[in-house]
Amino acid sequence: MQLLDGIKVSNAILEDIKNEVDSRIKNHKKRPHLAAILVGDNPASQTYVGAKVKTCEYVGFQSTLSKLADDASEAELLALIEKYNNDADIDGILVQLPLPRHISEDKVINTISPLKDVDGFHPVSIGKMVLGQDTFIPATPNGIMMMLAHYNIDTSGMHCVVIGRSNIVGTPMSLLMSRNTNPGNCTVTMCHSKTKNLKEMCLQADIIVAAIGRPNYVTADMVKPGAIIIDVGINRIEDASKKSGFRLVGDVDFEAVKEKSSYITPVPGGVGKMTICALMKNTLLACN
């Protein structure tokens, strides 16, 4: 078994981005600027946005973090997005999801200018991705593709089972893995909460991408020997021995599954790191 080390891979890619920013500045080009918006006080979202802002700093991007209260109105959020759409200094806009229930995620995503849609969630970005046109690709699936590419894993002809059909991960991941690219060229099965024979599906998989959001859901008896395991889950489970009172586990029962797999991503230190890295790449792209 080989660990797919998100820390190592993302550090290497972030170093390249940092060098590119340095060279931009030497050539009197604009410093990339990401505007991040966080609504409410969801602790996980606070952590993710904090990590994104910190990484911006690391690679030399400017960042602006706007925090809105949990009861901020939809109109207030849309107005802030419009302000950033019209601000020539802002290259990328990110609204951390999920949003409080009284705010329509669709309306919010549709309001972000496709030119600044570094999350790749706008219908224009998704449409272009489906058609294979140049666009912003959602960060988590893009980070996974970058990870597979970094390890030179040839996925051509493999059966990839994606568990989860979210707009953010499962749906774009299924599409990217089925495209005529490398990594890619897979036969893809997208499974979800209504899939009846999930275990049988998984046992046929050469690659499993687990994006369900349930701790330790993929167990060793669901995995074919030699399969590649990509764990997208970041679940908090109570752990009194930790100062925070919790620890992070993935959607995969790592300790048991690692024995059967050829490659596996750890949690933390796997896909999460790659997601931030892919966001930084998109922000750099948005500045060009």
Ligand code: GUN
């Ligand atoms: N929530 C979970 N993943 C993401 C992501 O990639 N971007 C944003 N904006 N919110 C998220």
